[in-house]
Amino acid sequence: MEFTLSKQHQLQQQLYRSFAQAEIKPLARDMDEAEEYSPQLLQKMQQAGFFGIPYSTVYGGAGADNLSYVLCMEEVSKVDGSTGITISVHTSLCCHCLNEFGSEEQKQKHLRPLVNGSKFGCFSLTEPGAGSDVAAGQTTAVLDGDDYVLNGSKVFTTNSGFADVFVAFAVTDREKGARGMSAFIVEKGMPGLSVSANIPRMGIRAASNCVVTYDGVRVPKENLLSREGDGFKIAMKALDAGRIGIAAQAVGLAQGALDEAVKYVKERKQFGKPISAFQNTQFKIAEMQTQVDAARLLTYRAAAAKDAGQPYGSHAAMAKLFASDVACQVTRGAVQLFGGYGYAREYPVERMMRDAKITEIYEGTSEVMKMVIAGAMKVK
Amino acid sequence: MKIAVCIKQVPDTTEVRLDPKTNTLIRDGVPSIINPDDKAALEAALRIKDGAGASVTAICMGPPQADVALREALAMGCDNAILLSAREFGGSDTYATATILAAALKKGDYDLIIAGRQAIDGDTAQVGPQVAERLGIPQISYAEEIRAEADGVVVKRQYEDCYHLIEAKFPCLVTVLAEAVQPRHMTVRGTVEAYAADIPVLGFEDLKDGLNPDWIGLKGSPTNVVKSFAKQLKGQGIRLAGLSEDEAVNTIVQKLDELCII
Ligand SMILES: Cc1cc2nc3c(=O)[nH]c(=O)nc-3n(C[C@H](O)[C@H](O)[C@H](O)COP(=O)(O)OP(=O)(O)OC[C@H]3O[C@@H](n4cnc5c(N)ncnc54)[C@H](O)[C@@H]3O)c2cc1C
Ligand SMILES: Cc1cc2nc3c(=O)[nH]c(=O)nc-3n(C[C@H](O)[C@H](O)[C@H](O)COP(=O)(O)OP(=O)(O)OC[C@H]3O[C@@H](n4cnc5c(N)ncnc54)[C@H](O)[C@@H]3O)c2cc1C
Numbered sequence: 001m002e003f004t005l006s007k008q009h010q011l012q013q014q015l016y017r018s019f020a021q022a023e024i025k026p027l028a029r030d031m032d033e034a035e036e037y038s039p040q041l042l043q044k045m046q047q048a049g050f051f052g053i054p055y056s057t058v059y060g061g062a063g064a065d066n067l068s069y070v071l072c073m074e075e076v077s078k079v080d081g082s083t084g085i086t087i088s089v090h091t092s093l094c095c096h097c098l099n100e101f102g103s104e105e106q107k108q109k110h111l112r113p114l115v116n117g118s119k120f121g122c123f124s125l126t127e128p129g130a131g132s133d134v135a136a137g138q139t140t141a142v143l144d145g146d147d148y149v150l151n152g153s154k155v156f157t158t159n160s161g162f163a164d165v166f167v168a169f170a171v172t173d174r175e176k177g178a179r180g181m182s183a184f185i186v187e188k189g190m191p192g193l194s195v196s197a198n199i200p201r202m203g204i205r206a207a208s209n210c211v212v213t214y215d216g217v218r219v220p221k222e223n224l225l226s227r228e229g230d231g232f233k234i235a236m237k238a239l240d241a242g243r244i245g246i247a248a249q250a251v252g253l254a255q256g257a258l259d260e261a262v263k264y265v266k267e268r269k270q271f272g273k274p275i276s277a278f279q280n281t282q283f284k285i286a287e288m289q290t291q292v293d294a295a296r297l298l299t300y301r302a303a304a305a306k307d308a309g310q311p312y313g314s315h316a317a318m319a320k321l322f323a324s325d326v327a328c329q330v331t332r333g334a335v336q337l338f339g340g341y342g343y344a345r346e347y348p349v350e351r352m353m354r355d356a357k358i359t360e361i362y363e364g365t366s367e368v369m370k371m372v373i374a375g376a377m378k379v380k
Numbered sequence: 381m382k383i384a385v386c387i388k389q390v391p392d393t394t395e396v397r398l399d400p401k402t403n404t405l406i407r408d409g410v411p412s413i414i415n416p417d418d419k420a421a422l423e424a425a426l427r428i429k430d431g432a433g434a435s436v437t438a439i440c441m442g443p444p445q446a447d448v449a450l451r452e453a454l455a456m457g458c459d460n461a462i463l464l465s466a467r468e469f470g471g472s473d474t475y476a477t478a479t480i481l482a483a484a485l486k487k488g489d490y491d492l493i494i495a496g497r498q499a500i501d502g503d504t505a506q507v508g509p510q511v512a513e514r515l516g517i518p519q520i521s522y523a524e525e526i527r528a529e530a531d532g533v534v535v536k537r538q539y540e541d542c543y544h545l546i547e548a549k550f551p552c553l554v555t556v557l558a559e560a561v562q563p564r565h566m567t568v569r570g571t572v573e574a575y576a577a578d579i580p581v582l583g584f585e586d587l588k589d590g591l592n593p594d595w596i597g598l599k600g601s602p603t604n605v606v607k608s609f610a611k612q613l614k615g616q617g618i619r620l621a622g623l624s625e626d627e628a629v630n631t632i633v634q635k636l637d638e639l640c641i642i
Pocket of ligand 1: 015089122123124126128130131132133155156157158201209280286358361362363364365366368
């Protein structure tokens with residue numbers, strides 16, 4: 001068993017870290033306040049190859065692996081949770097669907113620009129009436145000549161404000177329940193596709209997150225992913241992969257807040273000494289770092305399993321379940337160590353605490369993670 | 381156009397600690413980085429590659445661990461990398477380092493050689509100019525900008541109170557300042573390709589045709605370190621303003637007198 005990163009992974013970590021510190025950190029607070037992501041930063045990340053990390057160079061990706069992708073998610077989320085989800089939804093939800101289930105033509109046409117850094121993708125699954133219960137989706141797709149006609153409305157679609165490619169899920173055969181769902185590649189500019197303004201949120205406020213309406217959108221038959229009826233399976237597979245990224249985002253948020261706290265407690269003086277001299281502070285910091293390391297190891301295990309071609313769904317669910325809880329606890333603990341200044345928006349820890357909460361909710365709530373883990377253990 | 385960039389791997393600290401007994405650098409526990417001026421040198425070379433087109437080779441003399449610095453250079457966009465590493469090279473001072481670098485550079489037939497102004501650990505700013513002397517080619521130091529032309533370069537050289545624009549024909553050597561250019565980030569694909577690449581390691585045997593064994597390594601190093609210390613910042617100086625010429629002359633003379641300089 002090997003617990004050190006390879007030289008190549010270390011170099012990648014150095015890239016992600018120096019990029020995050022130099023390019024993202026200075027913008028994070030302003031982007032959160034403005035509730036808007038910087039288009040220039042998006043472009044810089046595309047140029048550095050952050051939007052196609054675990055995809056083959058055959059399609060223009062970076063040709064790195066899932067562990068490298070996790071290292072990226074961790075480093076960017078240390079300074080900004082919004083950046084984490086922006087990269088993650090594009091990479092491990094949208095691109096994953098195309099990479100695993102797309103035909104060769106679909107990959108050449110749609111995956112290539114997404115992973116080579118010229119286009120952005122999103123994943124449009126959740127509906128107002130269908131969150132944890134994915135199969136309750138009401139959006140429909142009806143074949144009419146050479147096109148499917150999509151009707152319905154999706155909520156909370158991350159990246160939809162600037163996405164070029166929407167992987168959208170719709171019911172093609174109501175009778176068949178979950179097996180009656182299909183996945184489609186919907187392209188920006190198709191008539192009937194509309195995206196709302198940003199949904200006001202508690203955290204990851206710089207990320208784009210909107211209601212997407214499909215009003216008689218005609219999607220050519222060749223944009224059906226895999227076969228009719230495969231939609232539910234595609235969504236579940238994508239979410240399995242996506243959860244590794246969310247776990248890494250949670251690890252990054254926790255470590256980022258902890259790093260800030262470690263710096264702060266050495267500087268802040270009360271009762272004539274730095275607050276780091278109080279044993280309570282030392283014990284809190286020790287507990288927090290231990291929690292973060294445990295979360296990180298679960299996350300790396302899930303990524304390594306995926307890279308090794310082993311089953312990883314349950315590993316990913318455990319990593320996300322644990323890391324998201326750690327992120328919430330550790331960011332809250334960091335705010336506490338900062339005292340009143342932690343609550344003030346001048347310091348980044350309050351933003352990290354707000355950002356951390358969503359990791360327990362999206363890409364499957366913590367409750368859903370437990371259903372996945374127990375299911376894999378055949379406890380039913 | 382063929383460009384070579386000399387990069388040195390240095391400890392990541394501007395406050396280099398010295399062993400008081402041996403006067404050598406304490407490197408234990410300090411992470412290694414590409415010398416900042418040399419990163420700027422890489423950026424300068426890659427900008428020429430982006431513009432006029434060029435193949436860029438990064439060259440480093442150092443222990444086997446210096447491989448990491450060369451991989452980073454590849455991940456930034458260099459086409460090739462060469463490591464100069466051998467027992468015989470150990471203990472080289474600037475003179476010996478330049479001798480070894482020059483021997484390797486001679487084999488490559490480069491149009492342009494770019495080095496950093498100075499290394500943050502050794503701090504001598506000698507190696508670049510010494511390499512140029514060894515190769516018998518023109519050199520321009522303290523460059524802020526390098527513009528490549530068909531048969532040479534035009535360099536904006538920093539000077540105390542002004543810039544010089546200097547032209548030189550190929551082959552030539554330029555040393556570059558870190559503060560002038562923001563080096564680019566690596567790319568993810570670059571890191572993957574960097575580790576797929578072969579980095580040739582040239583040792584004494586590979587270079588010995590162009591190398592006098594008496595000029596390299598510890599025994600070939602004329603430098604004798606008497607004392608090492610952290611250098612002091614030069615003072616701000618005093619600016620005299622609003623004085624007539626006569627008043628200024630008198631004030632300066634008086635000051636020089638006070639300091640017992642005259
Ligand atoms: C910021 C943000 C970004 C998002 N991005 C995307 C995106 O890009 N694409 C996309 O498709 N969706 C996205 N979502 C949607 C997200 O995945 C859902 O919100 C999430 O899956 C939960 O669904 P819900 O909100 O409908 O909650 P519900 O499913 O209504 O859950 C409410 C509560 O009930 C619990 N619960 C539900 N069922 C059970 C059960 N069987 N047993 C026990 N407890 C249960 C849940 O755990 C939760 O605590 C995003 C959401 C947010 C807030
Ligand atoms: C006081 C002192 C004591 C030293 N003692 C020892 C010792 O005991 N043993 C020992 O091994 N070394 C020793 N050195 C180190 C050695 O002399 C220098 O590191 C080396 O010759 C480079 O000189 P520099 O660091 O001053 O580089 P500079 O001349 O400041 O560097 C200028 C540029 O030259 C290029 N360059 C320099 N070195 C290399 C390299 N290795 N590969 C590629 N390009 C390079 C880079 O582009 C760099 O930016 C000592 C140095 C000093 C100042």
